[in-house]
Amino acid sequence: MQDSLRVRPLIPELCALHGAVGWSPRNAAASRIVADVRFISIHDTRTGSALPLQTGVEGRVGIYACGPTVYSRVHVGNARPFVVFSVLKRFLEREGYHVTLVVNVTDVNDKIYDAARVAGRSSDELAREMTAHYIADTDRLRLGRPDFEPRATETIQPIIGLIDDLVSRGHAYAEQGDVYFRVRSLPSYGDLSHRDVDQMDQGEGVEGAALKEDPLDFALWKAAKPGEDVFWDSPWGTGRPGWHIECSAMAEELLGVGFEIHGGGIDLAFPHHENEAAQTLAARGEQLARIWMHNGMVELGGHEKMSKSLGNIRGLADVIDEFGRDAVLYWLLSGHYRQPLAFAPETLEAAAASLQRIVEAGRRLGGAEPNAECSDSHDAFFAALADDFNTPRALAALFGWINAANRCDPAPARGQLEGMLGILGLANLLEGEEQAPAEVVALAQRRDEARAAKDWATADALRDELAALGWEVRDGTSGPELIKTF
Ligand SMILES: [Zn+2]
Known part of the structure; x- marks a missing residue:
């Protein structure tokens, strides 16, 4: 039974592995030695092979998975990476690892500007509303929240700092308020998605084409244009970050560079992940992540990817309403994460x-x-x-x-x-559902009373106490509900 082989790594070996990993100080709290670990392998897109999970500092595993771009409600295809990486975290924790799961929210992006323009709304307001929907819809999967859910709009200074480093190292250049990554300055570009640089299209269309040194180059920063209502000051003028640099900066902020697993849908491998990897390698001289783990797409009949741009989506909330949370979760786990998964009633x-x-x-x-x-x-x-x-x-x-x-x-x-x-x-x-023990019910009642008395500090403290016991109070339309979170 090779599969169930258990290996006990020697501590000096672990230390040697950790030496190359840079962890951010905010993440350097409690740590634990994994004394008895199962051999775990995960398919890595870059090498095209299964790699052993080699952990960073003392059994810590950092996972960064690309989350949704919040311009409409999340669909059941978006739920797949959410479920895959949340359940992977549970498994690794059961194996004794200390796991930090980061799932970002892309809340500044061309798609959001476009959707807001069509709806006649401010893009900021649309992004906030859709972020709230995303949280509520994925909460209904009852897998708990990721440890960090950074927003691009809250990471602007680190993003600007990273772009600045790329410019000063000669990997990026500014042109009329835009900043572009100089793709051919990085010889390994294309390795992650196994593409030949001469046959690539960054998917940026004609945008900025005249400003680029090379059509291969992609935008790190985009100058504010008339009609765009969200922008920030930068050394290159007012503007906003490109999508790819947002993830490089958010991942590094929370997990450092060289963390264990970078995840996301396979449709993100190029250009998004290729560009993320390139930016970090060019700026830091180190790989962003050890393993690139990609999930297959959810398809709707005819092997067509379910996507907002194709207009063939089923909303996550609608599907949970129709089939129930348990069936949706079971279905999402019933296929191998790397394979496409058909949505069929x-x-x-x-x-x-x-x-x-x-x-x-x-x-x-x-x-x-x-x-x-x-x-x-x-x-x-x-x-x-x-x-x-x-x-x-x-x-x-x-x-x-x-x-x-x-x-x-x-x-x-x-x-x-x-x-x-x-x-x-x-x-x-x-x-069985909703069968909270008496102690939990009593805490929830005390929290209700505190809220009724507008004693928010006590209410928050009781909410934390409930969370520590594995229960969450959801203030639904029909009054507070108790939900088991693990
Ligand atoms: Zn990303």
């Missing part, structure tokens, strides 16, 4: 039957010791996740476990089932 309906099998298994199980056959399936579940985060194989192992539990006596420990479902965000199947 019958697949989501079928998920309900699978979920019911889990619920029934949970009801039958007592607290007895797991049998050997169950333990094999339990190991296979974790081995599948350790092998390039293979969730369909993990789900197959989960059902293998249930079959073994049904056949064998004594009944296996419910704890094993809880552990597996907890990683997948489906532990609620065993608990």
Whole structure:
């Protein structure tokens, strides 16, 4: 059973690995040595192969996943990376790692300007509204929030600083208020997405074409244009950052350079991730991330990618309303993250039957010791996740476990089932919904009273206390609701 092989790294080896990693001071709090780690591999787009997960400082894993551009409601395709990287974090934490998950919000972008113009609204207001919707819609997946959700508009100074470094190193140039990255100044450009520089199109259309030294170059900073209502002062005049530089700056701010995993949809590999990687390598002389982990697209019939620009989207909130959160989560985990995933109502309906099998298994199980056959399936579940985060194989192992539990006596420990479902965000199947313990209900009532008395400090403190117990109070239209977060 090679899959379940456990290796115990020596501390000096770990230290040697950590030496090359620069962590930001804000992230350097509590740390923990991973004393007993499973061998975990993840497919890396740059090398085209599975790489061992080599951690940074003392078992820390930094994950940066590109989040949505907030110009309309998030669709079920946007939910895929959210789920993949949230569940990956749960798995790695269960394996003993200290994981910091960063999912950014792109809240300044051409698409937002365009959508705001069409709607006759300010782009700032539109971005704020859609950010709030994104938070509320993804909250309904009940996987908790990422550790950091930086906004591009709140990272402007670090972005300007990074562009300035690129200019002073000769990798970028200013021209009439725009700043462009000099692509041919970086020989490795194209490595990440396996493209030949002579056959590339940055997708910027005719914009700035006359100002570029080379059509390959891409914008780091764009001068403010008439009709654009959001811009900042910079050494190059008023303007706003390009999309790619936003992510390089936000990732470095929160995770340093050389962090473990950079994630996102495969449609972002070029030009977005190629450009992110190029900017950081050119400015810092070091790779932004060790592993580039890309999820496949959600497709709607006919192998067509679901995307706002193609107009064939299904909103995440609508799909949760129609099929339920559990079925949506199960469906998103039922395919290998690297493969395309078809959105089909019958697949989501079928998920309900699978979920019911889990619920029934949970009801039958007592607290007895797991049998050997169950333990094999339990190991296979974790081995599948350790092998390039293979969730369909993990789900197959989960059902293998249930079959073994049904056949064998004594009944296996419910704890094993809880552990597996907890990683997948489906532990609620065993608990039933909304059954908060009395202590939690009492805390929530005290918080209500504090809010009614406008004692916000107490209300916030009680909310934090509930969060520490794994419960979140959501102030819904029909009064406060208690939701289990892990
Ligand atoms: Zn990004």
